Amino acid sequence: MSFRRILTVLTKEIQELLRDRKLVMIVLISPVVQLIIFGYAATYDVNNIPTALIDHDHSVASREIRSALQSSRYFDIKYYPESPGEMTELLERGDIWVGIEIPPGFAEDIAARQGAEIGVIIEATNSNSASITAAYLEGVLERFSRKSLLGFLKRNQTMTGLIPAQVESSLRIWYNPDLESRNFNVPAVVVQILVVMTLLLTSMSIVREREFGTMEQLVVTPIRSTELIIGKAIPYGLIGIIDVALILAVAVFYFQVPLVGSLALLFGTAIIFMISTMAIGLLISTFSTTQQQAMISAFFFMMPAILLSGFAFPIENMPESIQYLTYLNPLRYYVVIIRSIFLKGVGIGPLLSEIIPLTVCGFVALTLAALRFRKRIR
Amino acid sequence: MSFTRVIAVARKETLQILRDPRFLFLAFAFPVVLIFLFGYAITLDVREIPTVILDRSNSTHSRQLIRSFVNSGYFSEIARANSEKEITELIDRGEAAFALIIPFDFAEQLQRDRAPVLTIADGSDANTSQSIVAYSRRILTDYNLKRVGSAIGIDVSKMRVTAQTRFWYNQELDSRHFLVPGLIALIMTTLGALLTSLTVAREWERGTMELLISTPIKPVELALGKLLPFYVIGMFDLFLSSAVAVIIFDVPFRGSLVLLTISSSLFLAAVLSMGYMISVVTRSQQLAYQVSMLASFLPGLLLSGFLFPISSMPKAIQIISLAVPGRYLIDILRGIFLRGAGLDILLPNLLALAGFTALFAILAVLTFRRSV
Numbered sequence: 001m002s003f004r005r006i007l008t009v010l011t012k013e014i015q016e017l018l019r020d021r022k023l024v025m026i027v028l029i030s031p032v033v034q035l036i037i038f039g040y041a042a043t044y045d046v047n048n049i050p051t052a053l054i055d056h057d058h059s060v061a062s063r064e065i066r067s068a069l070q071s072s073r074y075f076d077i078k079y080y081p082e083s084p085g086e087m088t089e090l091l092e093r094g095d096i097w098v099g100i101e102i103p104p105g106f107a108e109d110i111a112a113r114q115g116a117e118i119g120v121i122i123e124a125t126n127s128n129s130a131s132i133t134a135a136y137l138e139g140v141l142e143r144f145s146r147k148s149l150l151g152f153l154k155r156n157q158t159m160t161g162l163i164p165a166q167v168e169s170s171l172r173i174w175y176n177p178d179l180e181s182r183n184f185n186v187p188a189v190v191v192q193i194l195v196v197m198t199l200l201l202t203s204m205s206i207v208r209e210r211e212f213g214t215m216e217q218l219v220v221t222p223i224r225s226t227e228l229i230i231g232k233a234i235p236y237g238l239i240g241i242i243d244v245a246l247i248l249a250v251a252v253f254y255f256q257v258p259l260v261g262s263l264a265l266l267f268g269t270a271i272i273f274m275i276s277t278m279a280i281g282l283l284i285s286t287f288s289t290t291q292q293q294a295m296i297s298a299f300f301f302m303m304p305a306i307l308l309s310g311f312a313f314p315i316e317n318m319p320e321s322i323q324y325l326t327y328l329n330p331l332r333y334y335v336v337i338i339r340s341i342f343l344k345g346v347g348i349g350p351l352l353s354e355i356i357p358l359t360v361c362g363f364v365a366l367t368l369a370a371l372r373f374r375k376r377i378r
Numbered sequence: 379m380s381f382t383r384v385i386a387v388a389r390k391e392t393l394q395i396l397r398d399p400r401f402l403f404l405a406f407a408f409p410v411v412l413i414f415l416f417g418y419a420i421t422l423d424v425r426e427i428p429t430v431i432l433d434r435s436n437s438t439h440s441r442q443l444i445r446s447f448v449n450s451g452y453f454s455e456i457a458r459a460n461s462e463k464e465i466t467e468l469i470d471r472g473e474a475a476f477a478l479i480i481p482f483d484f485a486e487q488l489q490r491d492r493a494p495v496l497t498i499a500d501g502s503d504a505n506t507s508q509s510i511v512a513y514s515r516r517i518l519t520d521y522n523l524k525r526v527g528s529a530i531g532i533d534v535s536k537m538r539v540t541a542q543t544r545f546w547y548n549q550e551l552d553s554r555h556f557l558v559p560g561l562i563a564l565i566m567t568t569l570g571a572l573l574t575s576l577t578v579a580r581e582w583e584r585g586t587m588e589l590l591i592s593t594p595i596k597p598v599e600l601a602l603g604k605l606l607p608f609y610v611i612g613m614f615d616l617f618l619s620s621a622v623a624v625i626i627f628d629v630p631f632r633g634s635l636v637l638l639t640i641s642s643s644l645f646l647a648a649v650l651s652m653g654y655m656i657s658v659v660t661r662s663q664q665l666a667y668q669v670s671m672l673a674s675f676l677p678g679l680l681l682s683g684f685l686f687p688i689s690s691m692p693k694a695i696q697i698i699s700l701a702v703p704g705r706y707l708i709d710i711l712r713g714i715f716l717r718g719a720g721l722d723i724l725l726p727n728l729l730a731l732a733g734f735t736a737l738f739a740i741l742a743v744l745t746f747r748r749s750v
Contacts, residue, residue, distance in 0.1 A: 023665050030672055038680045040695045046508065050689070091546065093723060117542050124545035125716050127553040128422040129687060134545075135512035142519035149526055181508075184501075192676060200671055204664045211583070291663040292576050296404045299572055303565070303675075304415060312685050313420035314506070322419045336472070343501075344470060 005223050009231025013205075017235055027201070031193045031243045035186070035250045038193075042185035046132045051098045052079040052087050059107035061148075065118070068144050069100075074136045087121070097123050098133060110148065186257045187338045188311035190247050191273075191331060195302060198240045198274050202281030203298035205232050206373070207288045225373045229366075233278050240274040241267075251342075260345030269337050269355060276330040276362030283365050286372040309335045333358040383595050387603025391577070395607055405573060409565045409615040410622055416561050417627045422553040426454040427510060430465050430474040433458070435484035443495070446521050447478060452513040465498070475500040476510050547716045555630065558623045559711035560684040566616055566642075567649055567678040567704035568671075573608045574653030575660075575670035578746075582661045597746045601739070605650045612646040613639075623715070632718030641714070641724065644731040645707045649674070651738035652703065658746045678704035706730050 018024060051069070055062045069075040079096060081087045087099040101119035109116035120137060124130035209215040218228065244267065251257045259266070280301065288294035307313065308322065309331035315323055326332045333354040340346045340354075348355070395402060429447070433440050447453045456474060459465045468474040479496040487493035499510040548555050581587040590600065620638065623629040653670055660666040680686065681695070682704040688696055699705055706727040713719030713727075721728075 020662065020665065022660070023662075023668065026665070026668055026672070034672070034676060037695060037698060038676065041680050041691050041699070042686055043690055046687075046690070048690075092717065092719070119542050119544075121544050121546055124548035124551055125556055125712050126687060127548050127551040127556050130545055130548070131551050132508055132512055135509070135516055139512060139515050139519065142516060142523065146519060146523055146526070149523065153526070153530065189680070192679075196671055196676060200668060201664070204667065208664065290398070290401075291667070292580065293398065293400055293404075295572060295576065295663075295667050296401060296408075299568065299671075299675075300404060300408050300412070303412060303568070306679070307416055308419055313422065317421050318419045322415070346470065350471065 001224065001227055005227045006231045006234075009223065009228055010234050013232055013235045017239075027197060027239050028242065028246070031197060031247050032250055034193055035189060035247045036254065038189045039182060039186050039251070039255050042189055043181045046129050046136075047074050048076040049074055049098055049129075049133055049136075050096045051075045051077045051100065052081055052090050052096045053077050054081055054084065054087060054099075054101045056104040057102050057106040061107040061110050061116075062102045064148075065102060065141075065144060068140050069137075072136065072140050074133075075140075091121060091123050094123070097129070098137070100137075182255060183257050183343060184339070185311075186251050186255050187342045188309075188335055190244075190251060191309070191311065191334055191338060192306055193247060194240065194243065194270070194274065195277050195306065195331065197243050198236060199277045199281040199302060200295075200298055201239070202233065202236050202278045203284040203288075203294045204291050205236070206282065206285035207291055207294045210289065211291055226370050229282060229370050229373060233275075233282065236278055236281075237271075237274060240278070241271065244270045244274075257342060259342055261341035262347070265348060265351075266338065266341050269334070269341070269351075269358070272355065272359055272362060273330060273334040273337075276358060276365060279362050279365035279369055280330070282369040283372065286369055305329050305331050308332070311335050327357065328361070330358055330361045333361070379596065379599055383599045384603045384606070387595065387600055388606040391604050392607045395611075405569070405611050406614065409569060410618050412565055413558065413561060413619045413622050414626070417554060417558050417623070420557060422557070427452060427476050427506060427513075428456045428474045429453040429476045429478065430457045430459050430468050431455055432460070432462065432465060432477070432479045434482045435480045437485035439485045439488055440480045443480065443521060444478070446517055447514075450513065450517050452509075452517075469498065469500050472500070475506055476514070554627055555716060556712070557684075558627050558629050559715045560682075560708050562616065562619045562623065563682065563704050563707040563711055564678045564684055565619070566612065566645070566707065567682075568675045569615065570608070570612055570646055570649030571653040571656070571670040571674040572667070573611065574605060574650050575656045575666040576663050577604050577608075578654065578657035579661055579663045579666040583663055597743045601651075601654055601742060601746070605654060608650055609643075609646055612650070613642060616642045616646075629715055631715055633714030634720070637721060637724065638711075638714050641707070641710045641728055641731070644728055644735065645703065645710070648703045648731045648734035648738065651735055651742060655738045655742035655745065658742050674704070677702045681705065682708050684708060700730075703731065703734050 053066060053069070055066065066077065070077060075098070079087075079090055081090065084101065087096075087101070090096045091099055099121040103117070103119065106116050106118065118141075120134075122130045122133055206215075209218060248259075248263075248266065252259050281298065284297045284301065285294055288297060308315070308318070308326050308329060310326070311331075315326055315332065318326070337351055337354050337358070340351060395405075431444055431447075433444060444455075448455055453476060457464075457468060459468070459477075462479070465474070465477045465479070469477060477496075477498040479498070481487075481494065481496070484493055484495065497514055499507045499514075501507045545551055578587075581590060595603075620631075624631045652673065656670045656673065657666050660669055677699075678684070681688075681699045681702045683699075684704070688699055688705065691699065710724050710727050713724050717723075
């Protein structure tokens with residue numbers, strides 16, 4: 001392998017890249033803009049749930065339920081419809097997620113100690129938000145029940161002594177005490193932007209030469225396939241490193257995602273990750289004869305790779321056969337790595353079980369790309 | 379405008395697509411393969427949260443508390459720890475997401491006023507930890523209520539306020555019903571923009587554009603002719619994916635097929651003309667690809683309401699999301715599939731898509747005229 005020849009290819013590639021001003025702009029500016037927008041968008045937080053309440057009872061108890069809901073910060077009572085029909089309409093139009101109906105005689109039921117029931121309709125199109133909403137609502141109701149029961153016992157002098165001790169839990173949320181889902185999602189968005197930037201560009205790199213007919217010229221030069229591959233990959237790698245620096249800066253300084261772990265480790269693993277995505281891009285490029293083919297193949301690699309990376313859908317919940325499939329996915333490892341470094345601050349030791357397979361992925365893809373490429377030239 | 383010229387371009391484009399079997403296969407079959415794969419693979423359901431328990435009290439009371447957690451169906455005990463260090467390790471390695479620690483003096487404290495226990499949630503998975511907070515609170519409140527009831531000898535179930543909850547549109551709370559229509563929209567958004575984004579750029583790159591320009595064809599005719607075959611592919615994919623969703627994944631289909639056809643057509647017109655405009659502006663396939671990917675895939679994934687509810691986003695981002703065509707299709711598909719929504723409810727979405735189509739189409743034709 002000759003270093004000089006790699007350098008020649010490298011210079012040529014960089015010149016080609018720089019000549020395309022629009023591409024350079026996109027590659028450098030768009031990741032930052034994207035992270036800023038997506039960083040705000042990616043939140044699972046369920047609060048201020050738009051709620052409608054019909055109070056048929058107009059009693060102290062029903063007012064207490066209303067204020068318990070309002071003070072819970074989860075529910076935002078936006079509408080007080082007159083009739084169930086009106087509430088249904090609000091629900092159908094998607095203006096509210098929850099409709100609550102307190103029936104007439106609610107306070108009497110409570111006073112008679114017969115158990116009281118309120119009617120609840122939850123718009124469950126989003127099953128995830130719906131089940132969290134239901135749990136919050138039951139929490140509010142149970143606290144209300146407990147309060148009214150204890151109040152009843154306290155008023156009843158003879159029973160006060162019988163009230164048993166209550167179990168209280170202090171809940172600690174590790175790594176992300178404010179339960180800010182942004183802290184969880186921004187690192188994953190970083191991974192997605194990196195893949196889009198590196199994999200797409202490289203997947204077109206070799207097939208471009210072929211489509212333009214300049215490949216023949218490259219073949220007659222004394223350059224070897226590995227040298228060509230390396231020379232082609234390095235400029236994209238450099239772009240990737242600049243992108244990493246830019247978006248990490250946005251994540252840490254703009255979004256204030258706590259970076260507990262080591263920055264050096266984050267950068268080092270980012271480079272290993274990019275090598276693997278670029279290698280896959282190059283591999284796709286060697287398999288394609290037109291840019292159109294390369295593009296659509298890259299897309300159909302990328303989409304499953306992102307959705308099956310565990311960024312939103314836990315891998316443990318997937319069927320076993322698909323879980324095995326995800327072991328081939330470099331994103332799977334990097335999502336774990338970047339989240340662990342950001343939020344948990346773990347060092348290299350516990351991460352080796354992710355870093356090693358990631359490196360293997362990259363190495364295998366790179367070797368395959370070089371082998372494929374050699375065959376194509378001859 | 380001449381209809382024959384449109385057809386002539388469409389024929390040329392179709393022939394070009396047909397000559398590339400791999401492209402054809404990917405465009406026709408792959409969306410369906412993806413729906414299959416994702417439909418099985420992805421779910422947001424949080425149940426059986428892996429839990430580690432440290433029971434220092436080891437009393438009947440502590441065992442009772444543990445049972446109420448484990449029997450709730452939300453938490454499944456994966457390990458019994460002997461020290462807090464073990465708990466730290468399990469959570470650090472991501473094997474447990476929730477820990478319940480019961481102190482030595484739990485049973486004694488229960489004889490007094492209040493008995494503290496410690497719970498720990500792994501907050502690095504925000505979705506799960508939100509559920510953990512909600513579920514663990516519920517279980518404890520319920521446990522306390524029952525204690526009060528049994529102490530004074532009354533049946534608490536008669537004393538509490540319960541919610542008679544109905545989950546509309548998705549009774550089993552199956553996240554698949556929510557995700558699969560979104561997936562169809564996500565795949566179609568990206569595919570639509572990608573398929574067309576290269577079509578004009580390629581003609582420029584290969585130098586065949588000059589040939590086309592020297593023919594009597596007008597820009598509008600060229601655009602229509604080039605988009606027609608992709609429209610057919612897109613509609614085919616949409617219907618096939620919808621069929622897979624309904625037949626394989628039991629996603630209910632409560633709306634009207636006619637409305638689905640109309641809105642899919644409008645949507646495809648919007649994304650195809652967006653791709654076409656990108657193609658006209660960029661003139662290079664690599665650039666066109668990059669731009670259309672940026673304009674379609676990540677916004678379609680993150681800003682469309684596919685996963686993250688738009689109403690929870692900050693106002694400014696909600697306004698930006700208005701420019702993402704995928705958001706309207708997701709709304710429409712979920713409306714038609716799950717809610718059986720009619721034209722009256724979906725009309726704003728349809729109008730928005732029509733607006734997009736008009737905007738992109740006019741821009742594309744104008745830019746094209748200038749560049750020639």
